[in-house]
Amino acid sequence: MKVSKNWLNEYLTLDIEPKVIAEKIARTAVEIDSVKRPSEGLKKIVVGYVDSLVPHPDSDHLSVCQVDVGEEELIQIVCGAPNIAAGQKVIVALPNSRIADNVKIKRGKMRGQASEGMICALQEIGFSESVVPKEFVEGIYVMPEDAVPGEPVFDYLGMNDDIIDIDVTPNRADMLSMRGVAHELSADYDVPATFKHPDLKETSDEKIEDYISLALPDKTLAPTYSMRVIKDLTVKASPMWLQIRLWNAGVRPINNVVDVTNYMLMDYGQPLHAFDYNKLGSKDILVRTANAGEKITTLDTEERELKDSDIVITNGDKAIAIAGTMGGESTQITNETVTVALESAVFNNSMVRKTARSQGIHSEASMRFERGINVATVQESLDAAAELIAELGDGTVVTGTASASRLEAESTFVDTTTTHLNNVMGTELSETQITKLFQQLGFTVTTRGSVLNVEVPARRWDISIEADLVEEIARIYGYDNIPSTLPTGEMTPGKYTYKQKLIRQARHILESAGLSEAISYGLTTEEKAGKFIFEEKDVYTTNLMFPMSSERTTVRMNLISGLLDDLSYNEARKSDNIAFYEQGRVFFRSEGEDRPVEIEHIAGAMTGLFKLANWQSDKQPVDFFMIKGVVEQLLTQLQLTDDVTYVASESHEDMHPGRTADVYLKDELIGFVGQVHPNAAKEFNLKETYVFELDLQKLVDAKKEERLFEPISKFPAVTRDVALMVANESANSDIETLIKNQGGKHLIDIHLFDLYQGSHIESGMKSLAYTLTYQDTAKTLVEEDVTKDFNRVIEALKETFKADIR
Amino acid sequence: MDLKEKLLELQEKGLKQIRESEDLKQINDIRVNLLGKKGPITEVLRGMKDLSAEERPKIGSFSNAIKNELAEAIRLKNEELEIKKTAKKLEKEKIDVTLPGAQIQLGQPHVIAQVIEELEDLFLGMGYQVVSGPEIEEDHYNFEMLNLPADHPARDMQDTFYITKELLMRTQTSPVQARTMETHDFSKGPLKMVSPGKVYRRDTDDATHSHQFHQFEGLVIDKHVTMADLKGTIELIAKTVFGEEQEIRLRPSYFPFTEPSVEVDVTCFKCHGKGCSICKYTGWLEVLGAGMVHPNVLRMAGVDPEVYGGFAFGLGPDRFAMLKYSIDDIRNFYLNDNRFLSQFTKRG
Numbered sequence A: 001m002k003v004s005k006n007w008l009n010e011y012l013t014l015d016i017e018p019k020v021i022a023e024k025i026a027r028t029a030v031e032i033d034s035v036k037r038p039s040e041g042l043k044k045i046v047v048g049y050v051d052s053l054v055p056h057p058d059s060d061h062l063s064v065c066q067v068d069v070g071e072e073e074l075i076q077i078v079c080g081a082p083n084i085a086a087g088q089k090v091i092v093a094l095p096n097s098r099i100a101d102n103v104k105i106k107r108g109k110m111r112g113q114a115s116e117g118m119i120c121a122l123q124e125i126g127f128s129e130s131v132v133p134k135e136f137v138e139g140i141y142v143m144p145e146d147a148v149p150g151e152p153v154f155d156y157l158g159m160n161d162d163i164i165d166i167d168v169t170p171n172r173a174d175m176l177s178m179r180g181v182a183h184e185l186s187a188d189y190d191v192p193a194t195f196k197h198p199d200l201k202e203t204s205d206e207k208i209e210d211y212i213s214l215a216l217p218d219k220t221l222a223p224t225y226s227m228r229v230i231k232d233l234t235v236k237a238s239p240m241w242l243q244i245r246l247w248n249a250g251v252r253p254i255n256n257v258v259d260v261t262n263y264m265l266m267d268y269g270q271p272l273h274a275f276d277y278n279k280l281g282s283k284d285i286l287v288r289t290a291n292a293g294e295k296i297t298t299l300d301t302e303e304r305e306l307k308d309s310d311i312v313i314t315n316g317d318k319a320i321a322i323a324g325t326m327g328g329e330s331t332q333i334t335n336e337t338v339t340v341a342l343e344s345a346v347f348n349n350s351m352v353r354k355t356a357r358s359q360g361i362h363s364e365a366s367m368r369f370e371r372g373i374n375v376a377t378v379q380e381s382l383d384a385a386a387e388l389i390a391e392l393g394d395g396t397v398v399t400g401t402a403s404a405s406r407l408e409a410e411s412t413f414v415d416t417t418t419t420h421l422n423n424v425m426g427t428e429l430s431e432t433q434i435t436k437l438f439q440q441l442g443f444t445v446t447t448r449g450s451v452l453n454v455e456v457p458a459r460r461w462d463i464s465i466e467a468d469l470v471e472e473i474a475r476i477y478g479y480d481n482i483p484s485t486l487p488t489g490e491m492t493p494g495k496y497t498y499k500q501k502l503i504r505q506a507r508h509i510l511e512s513a514g515l516s517e518a519i520s521y522g523l524t525t526e527e528k529a530g531k532f533i534f535e536e537k538d539v540y541t542t543n544l545m546f547p548m549s550s551e552r553t554t555v556r557m558n559l560i561s562g563l564l565d566d567l568s569y570n571e572a573r574k575s576d577n578i579a580f581y582e583q584g585r586v587f588f589r590s591e592g593e594d595r596p597v598e599i600e601h602i603a604g605a606m607t608g609l610f611k612l613a614n615w616q617s618d619k620q621p622v623d624f625f626m627i628k629g630v631v632e633q634l635l636t637q638l639q640l641t642d643d644v645t646y647v648a649s650e651s652h653e654d655m656h657p658g659r660t661a662d663v664y665l666k667d668e669l670i671g672f673v674g675q676v677h678p679n680a681a682k683e684f685n686l687k688e689t690y691v692f693e694l695d696l697q698k699l700v701d702a703k704k705e706e707r708l709f710e711p712i713s714k715f716p717a718v719t720r721d722v723a724l725m726v727a728n729e730s731a732n733s734d735i736e737t738l739i740k741n742q743g744g745k746h747l748i749d750i751h752l753f754d755l756y757q758g759s760h761i762e763s764g765m766k767s768l769a770y771t772l773t774y775q776d777t778a779k780t781l782v783e784e785d786v787t788k789d790f791n792r793v794i795e796a797l798k799e800t801f802k803a804d805i806r
Numbered sequence B: 001m002d003l004k005e006k007l008l009e010l011q012e013k014g015l016k017q018i019r020e021s022e023d024l025k026q027i028n029d030i031r032v033n034l035l036g037k038k039g040p041i042t043e044v045l046r047g048m049k050d051l052s053a054e055e056r057p058k059i060g061s062f063s064n065a066i067k068n069e070l071a072e073a074i075r076l077k078n079e080e081l082e083i084k085k086t087a088k089k090l091e092k093e094k095i096d097v098t099l100p101g102a103q104i105q106l107g108q109p110h111v112i113a114q115v116i117e118e119l120e121d122l123f124l125g126m127g128y129q130v131v132s133g134p135e136i137e138e139d140h141y142n143f144e145m146l147n148l149p150a151d152h153p154a155r156d157m158q159d160t161f162y163i164t165k166e167l168l169m170r171t172q173t174s175p176v177q178a179r180t181m182e183t184h185d186f187s188k189g190p191l192k193m194v195s196p197g198k199v200y201r202r203d204t205d206d207a208t209h210s211h212q213f214h215q216f217e218g219l220v221i222d223k224h225v226t227m228a229d230l231k232g233t234i235e236l237i238a239k240t241v242f243g244e245e246q247e248i249r250l251r252p253s254y255f256p257f258t259e260p261s262v263e264v265d266v267t268c269f270k271c272h273g274k275g276c277s278i279c280k281y282t283g284w285l286e287v288l289g290a291g292m293v294h295p296n297v298l299r300m301a302g303v304d305p306e307v308y309g310g311f312a313f314g315l316g317p318d319r320f321a322m323l324k325y326s327i328d329d330i331r332n333f334y335l336n337d338n339r340f341l342s343q344f345t346k347r348g
């Protein structure tokens, strides 16, 4: 809402800098968008009188004008506007002047003709096109006849005003009017505000009943619905003062009738609508809900189909306006209009809201009806408008107001106490101070013992409960004056839950392992959502009803595809060596359910080199065993009681069938690790890429080892090495399991220290070498203790794996 | 030559040899040679048997003194040579210490996670619990329980991704407040919680809008919680994240779930309040919304507003990070460009 300082001056005296007023409003009421003086930054722009003009000899659209700018001699200006004419007063930007957007105007020549400046359109001196009167949009602006050549144009056009643009929050709809803003500033600065009230002369001998009969079968549609009639009018342009008021408020002047309704809209916050009475086609006005499919052509010339939840004003038969949002074209005010039916009403706010939404009409009127109307001024604004329309159009107001419903303005009474206000604010204000603050707001306080009974006038319909009073007192007292403390009261422990701790720990482990955290989008495509899933039961995607883009339609069911998107983004920017992890939710929906379950997962993705070659060591490309090492380290650190096993898996569609392992905790599948299938990698424009994803919830739920100190053996350990050749298919895990099972009670560690597959051994075979470590906590092991156990292992290996022991 | 002279000669010769020796082996040879059982001193002392009983002890102690002196000289020389040897070895081991160190690959948390962790740590220290809630929320919790019934005008302020008529991607972390209030046992003490998490809005992504971002929600409900407590708590947040010298100001605002509602600005940390392009020449930066919990919200969660009250605040870790590090495009957070992420090393 654009608040003009000049307009405000009519209601209260504030001899304060506009910027300071704006700051006060920001700190006590609503946000400020901007504070501007329209003439600021402009200079040497004066009134000119077009003495004569001739067509430009070398152009078919330019005119060469001789213009009186208050100097001894006329100056010549070339002008391209189609509406330029001799005898007009115009806006002239003199040589070396500055117009809108900091543009400097210089003396020059246009197609060979000297031009001593520029004749301006309003847009060229900073007006928004949306407020320029229609007839001047395509050309220059024609100034009032009494404008004196050579004088600056700013005062004529109301540009030396200060405009404070306030951003009104939905709860402060009372500030969507000049009078509301004046009330607010009166409270903020504790200065009185005075308002004029209409002095309506109903001079006509005719009565409203002779003109209009209103019907409103369902009063919930419009708790107040009234009309007046003004007759014998001349519709014409409004006087300058009114046009200035409107354009400084951001509204385009149209004619003296429509302008008055818009003026009252801004002044009182009351939307009014003017119908051309003679085009109503009936004396009977019926307000009802629309019939589904009913049509109306609105003021913007659009034909609209209505819903049965829309309120319409009808002539008993056809809709002539959509209530509270937009009038109909058929009854609009034109230059031929002589009689006006003027409507002032309060419409059902939620219905107006629905209509505004479904019709896509968010007008100044609909916004106010949605947020509420000052019931106290519905009639007053109607009277004021009728009075002004009659005055400006030389018409008369028909006696009486027709009303189909009428809501009485009532004060709201809210109780509070000084103690409560202080308790909530954390202040120690006295009752006197508080009563004073209420008085500033224009609220009357009656004291009953410790209770303050506060009478809130109808113009502050946002206030209904004690908490609202707290806000009023707090903001007028000033938030800056409220002290700063911390909550006292009973102590509470502040600590992470076990799950939160485990998640934080898992993240830190991965960071220590060299993976950086990524946060990807939770919404993805249905296809990507469905990849890399390792749930054992069937799960379904969860889709948005109205996605914004085809890239974000579905809630993710895995973290890997998001990470691959990230890797792909980096790859495209020549960043080839990436190690990322992500911790976040995935969403699995079961068949027949609407709501998916949300499960915490953790995943990683690595591609390129893990370490670059440097002067000291070779480069280290990412491979399966590196990412597996990360997973192993993560799971080891979590101290799980049950064994973790890695089982080769060919079942993941988008994973390399020979380089993927499912990760089991005892018998439960908790995730997988491996290389992304080259075809899938290609879809993401990626090279060799390795990933893992684990179900963190399963790790949270998993049994953990009791952390007990294990005594360190005082006796030396004995090691034995064994090298064996086995078939390629023999899995290391099976060999290690066998060694472990056959190793005897002293075997404490099995370490694979060599693996060879290649030309030096028989094809289809591989050579593995292990160090077996034996130790006893109670004695030094002797040769025989170990040899027996070791030999048993050797025999078992020969038998089970047909191993050739070296 | 008497024994004494012989010994003196041996002493002089021995000391000279010791002085001139150049390595540890040589000095060892000298030691064995001079002081050994077959050495010249022992040889000379054999002549003691010819001495008188009176002279014998004198020569004995004289020779012992010489032996000790030689032994000490050898020890010192030995030490000196050891030092030289070590020095020589170290000299050979000299490296260019300006060569880069071994690569220790460390990852770092995402910059938004860092902001969240910093705030969590602050609030854990003040006895708050960290609570998380579902990202797919019921309309009931996301709106209605927060005093936003179906036709409330403020619903226009939030554009929502719906999954069904009743289910949606949560547009704020505030539903966690409602859920926690509903289940909190106030007989066991006040409710003090924070809740960080992802939220979603039906927005087109650009430099300042993202359909996904984060919020960090805080709530305190007790018998006597004041706006002053809210102000003090927010001041702590500002000072923790943006620096100790930060001032804050509260401005009236509107949120359906709080009354009074305030918007909080902090002193622009780039210009310290003088005005600059970051703060649009106001000297202030808007960083969070807060207020005293609306009695309707308490009532709907089954908390008696006549007895309990409190404050709530909500802030955007994305916005915090953007302000703190002068990041000009919110999409940076979710595209995960390594060149972006790696700038925010943990304690950088």
Ligand SMILES: [Zn+2]
Pocket (backbone or CB within 6 Å): B268, B269, B270, B271, B272, B273, B274, B275, B276, B277, B278, B279, B280, B281, B283, B284
């Ligand atoms: Zn600044």
